[in-house]
Amino acid sequence: MYESVLVATDGSDSADRAVDAALDLASVFDATLYAVSVVDTRRYGDSALSGTEDIVSDLETQANELLDAVEKRADGGVMTELRHGKPHAEISDYATAIDADLLVLGNRGRESGEVIGSTAERIVRFVDRPVLTI
Template identity: 65%
Template sequence: MYDTILVATDGSDSANRAVDHALDLASTFDANLHGISVVDTRRYGDSMLSDSDSVIGDLSDRAEELLAEMETRADVDVTTTVRRGRPHDEIGSYADSIDADLILLGNRGLDSSDEIGSTAERVVRYVDRPVLTA
């Protein structure tokens, strides 16, 4: 049913639930699992961070740690990538490049409000692939 699964993580509780589901689905369907974490510099003001290699480096390091943790928990091979940009654009672009059958992501990010997060909403609305939010 699923040959290629993409899971996005930002380290939030809902993203961790999405990772759990992705690991289970990839194992169940013997699917190729891809993990993505997007460094969203727009959240902090891209113009302010664009010249700050230190801040971008710290955000990228955190993204790498999240993906490495996913790899250690997986009983299938995981291909990981860290991207920089608008999260929904990068998730959609990467999903297209790997021809993902399913995208999983948290229903809200690090802000942890009661409403669906903007990234999840935009992925569901604009990415032309099945999406599961957790």
């Protein structure tokens, strides 16, 4: 049913649950698992980041640690991708690039108090493929 499953991670509790679900689905369907983490530089504004490579480097380090954790949980059987930009746009673009059959993501990010976060809402509304939110 699914040949490729994409999971997005930002380190939130719901993203961790999404990783668990994606690992299970990829195993059940013998699908290729992809994981993406997006460095959201918008959060700090372009002017704040333009001269501060340390902030971007720290964000990249955190994102790479998240992807490494997914790799360890998948026993290395995962393709990882680190991207920069708007999370919903980058996740959507990556899903298109790999022709993902299913996207799995947390229903809210680290800083969202909403029932569904803005990234998850945008992906559910605008992505042209199945999305599972956890």
